[in-house]
Amino acid sequence: MKKELLFIIGLFLISFVISEPSLVMDSSHSIGETVLGVVEITSGNILNEELSLVIKGGRKEVYWTKDMIKGGGNFYFYFYPESLGEYSLSIEGILYNDTLGLNSIDFEKNFSIVEGQKILSVKPGFVFTSGEATIKLTNVGNSTINIDSLGGSFELESLEYEEITFTPAYTFSLYEIRSYKTFKIPVIYPGGSGDLPDSSEDSEEKKNSGFFLIKSLEVEPERINISLNSYNHNYFTLVIKNTGDLAIEDLAIQSEYIYDWNGSNLGVGAEQEVTFDFRQNDSDGKIVVSFAKTDFEIPVFLSTTLQVLDETCSEIGGVLCGDDLTCEGEDDWASDGYCCLGTCVQKKASSGDSYGPMIGILILIILGVAGYFIFQRYKKVPLRK
Numbered sequence: 128m129k130k131e132l133l134f135i136i137g138l139f140l141i142s143f144v145i146s147e148p149s150l151v152m153d154s155s156h157s158i159g160e161t162v163l164g165v166v167e168i169t170s171g172n173i174l175n176e177e178l179s180l181v182i183k184g185g186r187k188e189v190y191w192t193k194d195m196i197k198g199g200g201n202f203y204f205y206f207y208p209e210s211l212g213e214y215s216l217s218i219e220g221i222l223y224n225d226t227l228g229l230n231s232i233d234f235e236k237n238f239s240i241v242e243g244q245k246i247l248s249v250k251p252g253f254v255f256t257s258g259e260a261t262i263k264l265t266n267v268g269n270s271t272i273n274i275d276s277l278g279g280s281f282e283l284e285s286l287e288y289e290e291i292t293f294t295p296a297y298t299f300s301l302y303e304i305r306s307y308k309t310f311k312i313p314v315i316y317p318g319g320s321g322d323l324p325d326s327s328e329d330s331e332e333k334k335n336s337g338f339f340l341i342k343s344l345e346v347e348p349e350r351i352n353i354s355l356n357s358y359n360h361n362y363f364t365l366v367i368k369n370t371g372d373l374a375i376e377d378l379a380i381q382s383e384y385i386y387d388w389n390g391s392n393l394g395v396g397a398e399q400e401v402t403f404d405f406r407q408n409d410s411d412g413k414i415v416v417s418f419a420k421t422d423f424e425i426p427v428f429l430s431t432t433l434q435v436l437d438e439t440c441s442e443i444g445g446v447l448c449g450d451d452l453t454c455e456g457e458d459d460w461a462s463d464g465y466c467c468l469g470t471c472v473q474k475k476a477s478s479g480d481s482y483g484p485m486i487g488i489l490i491l492i493i494l495g496v497a498g499y500f501i502f503q504r505y506k507k508v509p510l511r512k
Contacts, residue, residue, distance in 0.1 A: 243270060253312060261292045
């Protein structure tokens with residue numbers, strides 16, 4: 128009987144301890160890193176709608192950028208440390224109810240801001256959105272950082288940044304970013320379908336569960352190497368795939384090269400082939416594929432291999448254009464020179480050529496008028512004896 132009574136009392140005490148709120152935050156952070164924390168309760172409810180976060184260095188309060196928001200029954204906060212040293216964080220007046228009724232609790236936690244090699248800045252520290260949302264990740268440290276998120280896996284070099292764009296599906300959820308530590312960004316979406324609790328499942332399982340709806344692209348290949356042959360056209364096909372959960376409606380291509388597509392939409396799971404036409408006078412450059420503030424840069428490297436035909440220009444049905452003519456249409460190098468397989472047309476004078484004579488005449492007029500006035504002025508000045 129005594130054992131049963133002790134067991135019941137133990138369960139009661141355990142339930143009391145579990146229902147008390149707790150403050151979760153690391154004790155050491157790098158300067159420049161986004162610091163995240165939460166006041167959470169596993170059983171019961173936090174009754175406050177707002178709480179204040181105070182940070183002090185010694186007895187003096189510091190005014191770093193910080194904020195706190197309630198979501199999923201807990202309070203999530205972030206701040207951006209701006210100086211090294213020892214600090215304390217306090218949150219007071221937390222009201223909550225549990226198995227014993229109404230209670231209150233205050234928290235104070237000491238922490239350090241130190242120098243670091245791997246430093247990730249995550250902005251914003253929480254997301255409140257009515258639709259699409261963007262989180263910016265910046266490597267402000269000196270070492271390469273590996274990132275794993277629902278938006279994909281990638282590396283960030285020092286001072287490099289990446290923007291992740293997504294559309295939430297739930298009223299409240301946590302967007303998880305895994306790196307040298309895990310950053311959980313609260314996402315509040317009033318138009319969502321209820322709260323999704325935090326989960327430590329693998330990213331692929333989260334994707335399949337509808338944790339977030341992601342906009343994502345793949346572009347192949349990641350670089351282009353082309354050997355230009357004579358004056359012929361050199362065609363190359365770039366493949367763009369929508370690997371996300373949502374249609375992309377703002378797809379754009381920026382390029383100095385000629386290509387055959389001018390659309391902007393790419394459905395879920397769709398694939399678009401874009402053919403580029405590289406010419407003999409093209410040079411090294413890049414192709415930029417962009418959507419939702421995200422850019423994919425594909426470097427282009429061109430080399431020239433001149434191939435001269437054995438036949439003469441007339442034998443392949445072409446014409447040798449004169450010095451004052453240019454070729455419109457197909458062309459090639461024949462045994463007797465540059466051969467136009469299209470039509471030889473008069474070269475267009477550049478705008479600079481048409482204005483050149485007029486500018487020269489205008490300069491002469493200005494010089495003449497200026498000389499005349501100078502002559503008249505000195506003519507009126509009497510000579511000193």
